[in-house]
Amino acid sequence: MRPPRAIEPEGFKIGNSLGHPDQPDLQRQVVQTAIEYMNQLVMPGKVTPIHFEGY
Amino acid sequence: MELSRRCVPYTPLFKPLNKMNFSIVTTAGIRLNSQEPYNDEGDERFYVVPGDVNAADLTINYATPANYDFSDSLKDVNVVFPIDRLRELAAAGVIGGVAKKHIGLMGYTMRLKKMYEETVPAIAKEIERSNTDGVILTAG
Numbered sequence: 639m640r641p642p643r644a645i646e647p648e649g650f651k652i653g654n655s656l657g658h659p660d661q662p663d664l665q666r667q668v669v670q671t672a673i674e675y676m677n678q679l680v681m682p683g684k685v686t687p688i689h690f691e692g693y
Numbered sequence: 694m695e696l697s698r699r700c701v702p703y704t705p706l707f708k709p710l711n712k713m714n715f716s717i718v719t720t721a722g723i724r725l726n727s728q729e730p731y732n733d734e735g736d737e738r739f740y741v742v743p744g745d746v747n748a749a750d751l752t753i754n755y756a757t758p759a760n761y762d763f764s765d766s767l768k769d770v771n772v773v774f775p776i777d778r779l780r781e782l783a784a785a786g787v788i789g790g791v792a793k794k795h796i797g798l799m800g801y802t803m804r805l806k807k808m809y810e811e812t813v814p815a816i817a818k819e820i821e822r823s824n825t826d827g828v829i830l831t832a833g
Binding site for chain 1: 762765766768771777779782787829831833
């Protein structure tokens with residue numbers, strides 16, 4: 639899988655792409671970060687690890 | 694839509710984020726409760742999920758639960774399908790809005806040729822014909 643732009647929340651397990659259930663603030667932070675990175679991720683296929691507090 | 698086998702597709706942004714509508718395309722096995730379950734032995738079908746969907750009307754089934762624990766998604770679908778979070782970002786003015794269509798599929802199949810040549814182009818066509826400017830991809 640080689641998506642055009644990708645972030646990888648560090649340490650999130652499979653099935654928790656955006657965080658744990660009922661962690662709306664963290665989920666929103668992950669989605670917003672992914673969206674805001676759209677202008678910064680300019681190497682297609684490269685996955686950028688990002689650490690999020692609170693997972 | 695012609696998909697390249699060699700290059701990773703990349704489309705520069707031409708709009709500010711707060712003018713863009715976003716849709717979600719997920720291989721997490723999301724579907725409406727009313728839609729037929731995915732085939733446990735593999736399934737290359739996809740479902741269109743309406744933009745105004747209530748998260749409570751969504752469910753998941755997947756072929757290989759041993760490889761993908763979706764129990765958290767059944768408690769809160771936003772962990773793989775962040776529809777409520779997109780709505781909040783739209784309300785806050787971070788993005789322009791939530792698109793009218795989202796796509797759910799299981800993505801697990803041995804029929805890779807069909808997935809590549811039929812399913813994925815059909816998904817791209819659905820997205821192209823909607824009011825989508827950007828797509829959030831989640832793998833489950």
